[in-house]
Amino acid sequence: xxxxxxxxxxxxxxxxxxxxxxxxxxxxxxxxxxxxxxxxxxxxxxxxxxxxxxxxxxxxxxxxxxxxxxxxxxxxxxxxxxxxxxxxxxxxxxxxxxxxxxxxxxxxxxxxxxxxxxxx
Amino acid sequence: xxxxxxxxxxxxxxxxxxxxxxxxxxxxxxxxxxxxxxxxxxxxxxxxxxxxxxxxxxxxxxxxxxxxxxxxxxxxxxxxxxxxxxxxxxxxxxxxxxxxxxxxxxxxxxxxxxxxxxxxxxxxxxxxxxxxxxxxxxxxxxxxxxxxxxxxxxxxxxxxxxxxxxxxxxxxxxxxxxxxxxxxxxxxxxxxxxxxxxxxxxxxxxxxxxxxxxxxxxxxxxxxxxxxxxxxxxxxxxxxxxxxxxxxxxxxxxxxxxxxxxxxxxxxxxxxxxxxxxxxxxxxxxxxxxxxxxxxxxxxxxxxxxxxxxxxxxxxxxxxxxxxxxxxxxxxxxxxxxxxxxxxxxxxxxxxxxxxxxxxxxxxxxxxxxxxxxxxxxxxxxx
Numbered sequence: 094x095x096x097x098x099x100x101x102x103x104x105x106x107x108x109x110x111x112x113x114x115x116x117x118x119x120x121x122x123x124x125x126x127x128x129x130x131x132x133x134x135x136x137x138x139x140x141x142x143x144x145x146x147x148x149x150x151x152x153x154x155x156x157x158x159x160x161x162x163x164x165x166x167x168x169x170x171x172x173x174x175x176x177x178x179x180x181x182x183x184x185x186x187x188x189x190x191x192x193x194x195x196x197x198x199x200x201x202x203x204x205x206x207x208x209x210x211x212x213x
Numbered sequence: 214x215x216x217x218x219x220x221x222x223x224x225x226x227x228x229x230x231x232x233x234x235x236x237x238x239x240x241x242x243x244x245x246x247x248x249x250x251x252x253x254x255x256x257x258x259x260x261x262x263x264x265x266x267x268x269x270x271x272x273x274x275x276x277x278x279x280x281x282x283x284x285x286x287x288x289x290x291x292x293x294x295x296x297x298x299x300x301x302x303x304x305x306x307x308x309x310x311x312x313x314x315x316x317x318x319x320x321x322x323x324x325x326x327x328x329x330x331x332x333x334x335x336x337x338x339x340x341x342x343x344x345x346x347x348x349x350x351x352x353x354x355x356x357x358x359x360x361x362x363x364x365x366x367x368x369x370x371x372x373x374x375x376x377x378x379x380x381x382x383x384x385x386x387x388x389x390x391x392x393x394x395x396x397x398x399x400x401x402x403x404x405x406x407x408x409x410x411x412x413x414x415x416x417x418x419x420x421x422x423x424x425x426x427x428x429x430x431x432x433x434x435x436x437x438x439x440x441x442x443x444x445x446x447x448x449x450x451x452x453x454x455x456x457x458x459x460x461x462x463x464x465x466x467x468x469x470x471x472x473x474x475x476x477x478x479x480x481x482x483x484x485x486x487x488x489x490x491x492x493x494x495x496x497x498x499x500x501x502x503x504x505x506x507x508x509x510x511x512x513x514x515x516x517x518x519x520x521x522x523x524x525x526x527x528x529x530x531x532x533x534x535x536x537x538x539x540x541x542x543x544x545x546x547x548x549x550x551x552x553x554x555x556x557x558x559x560x561x562x563x564x565x566x567x568x569x570x571x572x573x574x575x576x577x578x579x580x581x582x583x584x585x586x587x588x589x590x591x592x593x594x595x596x
Contacts, residue, residue, distance in 0.1 A: 134308075
């Protein structure tokens with residue numbers, strides 16, 4: 094079963110909010126986590142995203158698509174990165190997410206990827 | 214009728230009720246039904262034994278008795294069997310068991326397995342190497358499991374083969390041909406296992422189940438890529454050769470050994486496959502077979518399937534009443550299946566508003582894209 098594990102961060106960015114040490118530890122933590130998931134044969138794909146203030150939103154305006162600056166959702170929290178893992182169960186996906194939450198202290202969303210088999 | 218006179222001795226009330234269902238067909242004269250799988254099943258009176266300790270011992274003894282004599286000729290077969298047990302070692306996760314079995318016993322390349330499960334090749338390579346590593350560090354020896362464990366270990370092997378089959382059969386996304394390869398591979402490996410353990414009823418039952426199910430492959434997906442329900446399938450597309458082989462296998466097996474869940478599911482598949490049209494389906498026999506299955510291997514999914522069969526015999530309201538017993542079920546709460554079936558039965562019962570709601574709830578729940586589209590279309594048709 095595949096799950097997307099989505100990490101959220103403050104939409105305004107992290108400047109001035111975290112220490113240099115925290116960032117160093119975070120990078121180390123992410124490296125270790127990725128490495129563990131790769132070695133266990135569970136990591137399908139993972140990416141970090143540019144900060145939401147770099148986002149463009151394409152909207153359907155007056156019958157045509159129009160690109161504007163800024164994120165789609167007016168929210169304090171924004172998607173900053175994700176993992177797609179292929180694991181035995183939802184419980185395992187939540188276990189991975191819990192490891193991340195324990196470190197970053199920000200909420201993580203775990204959602205199943207639509208790849209379940211159809212009914213026979 | 215006289216042939217089954219020994220059943221007067223049955224003490225179990227439920228079994229008597231089942232038997233009554235089985236015996237009423239000859240009286241009512243169900244035409245053109247060459248076989249009654251249920252009577253074969255019941256006539257051995259082995260159903261109740263399946264879950265008992267004595268039955269477990271017998272299964273283990275059966276497996277133990279199958280230990281090949283030590284000769285050079287059987288050494289290779291012995292190795293294949295040992296390898297299967299090893300790949301399906303209980304210390305491995307299910308995805309690892311599947312991957313390792315396909316790689317080591319099936320001989321598929323890592324790239325082929327990765328394609329089949331829609332993950333990058335590196336992910337699959339790592340999964341396989343981790344699984345091998347785990348077996349090594351656990352100090353698992355390359356030998357057949359001890360006799361006392363063999364029966365239960367064989368169940369794990371059968372479960373893995375069943376999952377490989379399902380992964381291919383209930384294909385969801387990705388190139389369909391690659392998934393069909395998984396189905397063929399599962400059948401090939403189960404056939405191999407059946408050759409190694411010809412006396413095991415559940416191995417034969419699983420092979421029959423796969424053949425009788427896979428026989429419908431060409432008919433079960435429409436040109437639009439959406440699943441076609443059994444009742445609407447073009448039966449002339451079914452593979453008559455596979456059906457004949459599955460039925461022959463089942464005929465040889467049922468009644469000669471303990472009746473287990475795979476044999477019962479195969480018998481149900483056989484009843485479906487024997488009907489020339491959906492209307493000719495022997496639903497009373499299917500209901501009764503599900504009742505037996507529910508006792509041998511109880512579970513919400515079995516009850517759900519039985520509800521569909523009950524609806525066909527006693528009407529949709531009777532099926533819906535049975536579905537109601539699953540409302541608090543934890544397993545059902547996590548899937549879309551209960552609402553999908555409820556939608557179908559509500560539609561049959563002539564309640565399109567409630568049916569539509571049930572279909573939409575199911576569509577939101579499923580993690581299968583073709584299934585979601587199918588359910589959304591069913592709902593839209595009623596809207």
